[in-house]
Amino acid sequence: MKEKSVSSDILVEFRKICEKHGIKLTYQRLEIYRVLLEADDHPSAEEIFLRVQERVPTISLDTVYRTLATFEKVGLIKKIYSLDDKARFDPNVSPHHHVVCSKCHRITDFSWPEIEKIPLPEELKEWGEIKERYLELRGLCKDCLQREKG
Amino acid sequence: MKEKSVSSDILVEFRKICEKHGIKLTYQRLEIYRVLLEADDHPSAEEIFLRVQERVPTISLDTVYRTLATFEKVGLIKKIYSLDDKARFDPNVSPHHHVVCSKCHRITDFSWPEIEKIPLPEELKEWGEIKERYLELRGLCKDCLQREKG
């Protein structure tokens, strides 16, 4: 339910972000940012590269990697690992959870604020300092269920 | 609180497992199995290789990889990904959750059966069929907290 910004808004918004974090605003970074904003499927670096390439044909894969690392450092995105060995990138940095399909590995966001309120088991008191609760649900998504039946 | 088996028990137990799944009992597999049983720290393939190597100096890393893949296929272990890009292996295949240290990346098991009972948010009803709930807590472990202060 996130509002998609209009093109010109993105530029203004991204300029602010770059200034705030002291990084240069480049065409490549802007387009990677744009792709990330439009993505709701937690793409891998390779997938992001392919999407950006449609707009910036001369971009290189390692620039995508470098930019993603930069974006992660400044807290613009989150790197996630799930059932795959390759990383995926999540432009949603606010606390939320994931449902992952065991078959197609598609990752979908969901929120469940109530989970924060439930007291943790006693045994964890001595583990250290817990900062975040991340829940990953696993199962078969609708599409894969369909395919299994068909 | 899992009882560690005595050496001879392991052999008997592992022979049964191999028969059950129709895989051959080899020295290498037995020793990898032993290392997994003794491990409570979710080692990577490389770490498992190093530990097995102390007992079987001629073992090769790719045998470790192949064996871990076989063990996973028959349901003896679980492959897990967390903050790292490299896989770790969990000899505990019963449903349980993890606390991960954001600094040292150490993974510790914990169980929280109550989490199963809590009804999931409505919006997930239409996602598909959810089979498993996995919770990952993140924070700083005791050791890393100490080091940060010191």
Added chain:
DNA sequence: GTAAGTGCAAATGATTTGCACAGCG
């Protein structure tokens, strides 16, 4: 004996890095 399992070395796939040039501030 025969197919499955192993070790070696080489291939692969994801990600990182050194270097020279380009472009933002």
Added chain:
DNA sequence: CGCTGTGCAAATCATTTGCACTTAC
């Protein structure tokens, strides 16, 4: 103009695979 960012190619790291030899059953 100076330094950060980019593109290219080559390096690295985790993991996989082809092949010839070994071994469990």
